[in-house]
Amino acid sequence: MSEFTMPSLGADMESAVLMEWRVKEGEHVTKGQVIAEVETSKGVIEIEVFEEGIVEKLLIEPDTECAAGTPLAFIRSEGEKTVQEPPVEPLAETAPQEPLPSTPAEPQREVPKTKHEEVQQTQRIKASPAARKKAAEMGINLAELSDTSGGAVHLNTVQSARQKAQESVSEESSHVLEVKAEDTQPPKENSFADGMRQAIAKAMSRSNAEIPHYYLSMAINMTPALTWLEELNSELSIQERILPAALLIRAAVKALQEVPQLNGFWQENTHQLKKEINPGIAISLRKGGLITPALIDAQEMDLQKTMQALGELISRTRAGKLRSSEMTQQSITITNLGDLGVERVYGVIYPPQVAIIGFGRISDAPWAQGDTLSVRKVMHATISGDHRATDGHTGALFLDKLNQLLQNPKELL
């Protein structure tokens, strides 16, 4: 018999609301099967079970907020006998070890609810598609509007809510680099964007306080890689075409295989290298905020697979359908701000990772080679390293390898 617990989906997740069970008691589950959905400050995430067996008992009713590590269910392995379970209390009644998220849970979530209330609580919010779109753009929680207006939420309700709320919610940047003190305003109720903002704030403050960063930058001639990619794409169908972003990720992963020190954690004063390269890819959300889901086992992927996996990851991120492993197993972060015109990215490391790779924009620039000056596509790649775990030399080796690969892009296939 084993406990299935509320997973910790990230350093910044302290609790989550169990939204829905996807399995019933007595049901057979297999390893990797999604058995529940939980709502975190980063959105709804599907969580997987990691063993095979029978769901012996579901311990928590939907719509209950639980700290990470709270037992949610018992899983019995095949052949094992049924055992009486110890009573498990939901979050509010067991004393939390530390204060729960800075965004306080709504009162009704603190106590277990009666069946009737639960039904009401999980009822789908009636909102028009246009209202949904607008609310998502503005980071406004539709649930709140639905409470106040009673009937369906329409566009004008969202717009007036937006006017009332002024700019405190939505306009803030979603990118790590730009996390600044703009969160000085008191958080507004329990809105999604606020929750995420708080989570980012916490992680980044910790990073800045604890991690001694070093920063390295290298200008890379991208002309060979981009020319090669263009040729490659000309032979592929539109669906199969490869974006430069995927090429860069593939190059970074390959370089990390040569310089593995950057792929891992600094935990309890020790440097732990990770065999699997699971780069967290910084993806900004339309509704504001940032998520860095992992491209799991990227070292196993060729270029085509990397592209495919990246596409899937982005669409699942935007749809709020990430897997728990993707939210927890990042071994390094890659951020690409080139699209916004940024030249160099000096990233803030996401603890407990030990490095963050940054890609700036690719632009035409003068490029000297021997005596010849010509115009080339040039990009600045950067690395921010945790000086406790590695030295500048390691970072330099990485950038050098990255550069070599991009000059011989065929190796990236």
Next chain:
Amino acid sequence: MYLDLNRGREFYKKMLLIRRFEERCVELYSHEKIRGFLHLYIGEEAIAVGIMQALGAEDAVLATYREHGHALARGISANKVMAELYGKAEGASRGRGGSMHIFDAKSRFYGGSAIVGANLPLAVGMALSDKMMQRKRVTVCFFGDGAVAEGEFHESINLTALWQLPVLFVCENNLYGMGTALTISHSETNLARKAAAYRVHSQQVDGMDVLKVAQAAEEAVQRIHSAGGPVFLECLSYRFRAHSMYDAELYREKAEVEEWKTKDPLVLLQKRLETMGLWEETNAQGLEDEVSQIVNEAVDFAEKGTLEPIEDLMKFVYTPKEKQ
């Protein structure tokens, strides 16, 4: 009836080509090279060959869904017809039509129509426009005995007679509309009489005898040119094979088929040539060899043909801008 060696050889070769081409089609169908419906003309070759030889290049032809014979007799290459049956881009209709929809602008061959009777109104319009523009052309419209039961036959033949349009109606009466006998389809089984009721010059012709068909066709074309109005030829004929490939022929007796086979148009022509002492000179074996080569080449051509790319699926629904 005019017959000399050249004419004899030409008719024989054309009928033989249709025969051998379609025999090969049966084989290819069995090997799943050809799919869809496949209606064979075997037994009726004398009609297409006899009619087409009377036409000029400017005349137009509207055929039925049993039209491989019409297409070949009109001079569309065996390669193009076979490639069409294969569904290849090199086919007469780029593989969009198949066995029932062979089209060829160059020879003014307006299909292959698989709605029984639906090509007759088109013939009215084609002939109407020729008359309006004072073009000296004939529109030939083939159809079967089945079509004569359709309203479109009666509507159309009325219009051509009423407006005196240059249409040659060729009714291929093979005694069965699919599996339903003429006798249980028509109150008047002499179909020429039906046409005559619309004051159309009509006649019954032995459709197994290519010379009789040829003569009737030549006279009809002449008459249309001189008198202007339509002519209706009912060619009495018989198909030796089933209606289409998947047909158990429950509706007719084997003995009936065998009896008609004694009137095989190829055999009939051979007898005539023998009577005239021309058969040896006809060199039937030489013609067999030539035809065999044409058919082999057609299969080869079709095999080597290319498939239209899926990206072109939506082509030919509307005329593209650049062609307007």
Next chain:
Amino acid sequence: MSENISYREALRMAIREAMLEDERVFLMGEDVGHYGGAYAVSMGLLKEFGAQRIIDTPLCESAFTGAGIGAALNGMRPIVEIMTANFSLLALDQIINNAASLLHMSGGQFNVPLVIRMASGGGKQLGAQHSHSFEGWFAHIPGLKILTPATVQDAYDMLHLALADPDPVLIFENALLYNSKGALETQKKALPIGKAFQHRSGKDLSIFTYGISLFKALEAAETLSAEGIDAEVIDLRSLRPLDDEAIMASVAKTHRVLIVDEGWRSGSISAEIMARINEQAFFELDAPMRRVCTEEVPLPYSQHLEQAAIPQSEKIVDMARTLME
């Protein structure tokens, strides 16, 4: 520029001009000649052009429609008039199996530059066999183009557009519009086939319609305006092709959709438009889409019943109010 010309006269003017310009153009149909046209559209043309080009046919829709196709195949530019849309069902074989299919079946060799005009729609107490609206139904068929002129200008323009088109075009003329009058500009370049036209700009809801319902929609928009509801009214003009771009642009502007359709509701062109909005502009919608269609009965003779069955300005107003709730 004529200020006050009837829809019927505009049509006749267009036919006449086309026949003068192009000897390949001719008119064919039941009672188009000696009678002068069931709705008097071709009145006087027999005298001017003669029986060679204004051709009275017997009652044989399939044969004369097919003859139009045959003539088009053979280089002419025929205009076939079908007296009433209901009668077009007798020619359905020719319209669909031949006109719409020949270009494709022949691998692009034979196009069919044919124009078919027909009177359409209810409201004249002609009962169930002379009153139906099949334009949306014909719009299902690839290979055809479906035009529904509402205004005098479009009656004139669309005939010319249809004749210039290389493929079969069906024009549905609502019979109640023949007497309607409006301005006509004959020198202006016509808005192409497939382009919708915005008759009234508004910010609160979009009313998409065509044919005679355009005027009912415009009337409804006036009523709504007095209540503070600002309706945009768009004449689709062509049901195949549909102007997706104009439809989606309007939805993005108003976020609310009302479609007025002369056809029956089930499987209608309004259903198609809703489906396209759902596919292309779902997140622009702020309320469920609504429609006013003809009630699903064969149209009855009795006036009060017939009027209750077809779209009316009051129904449009009511539905718009529901939409704005």
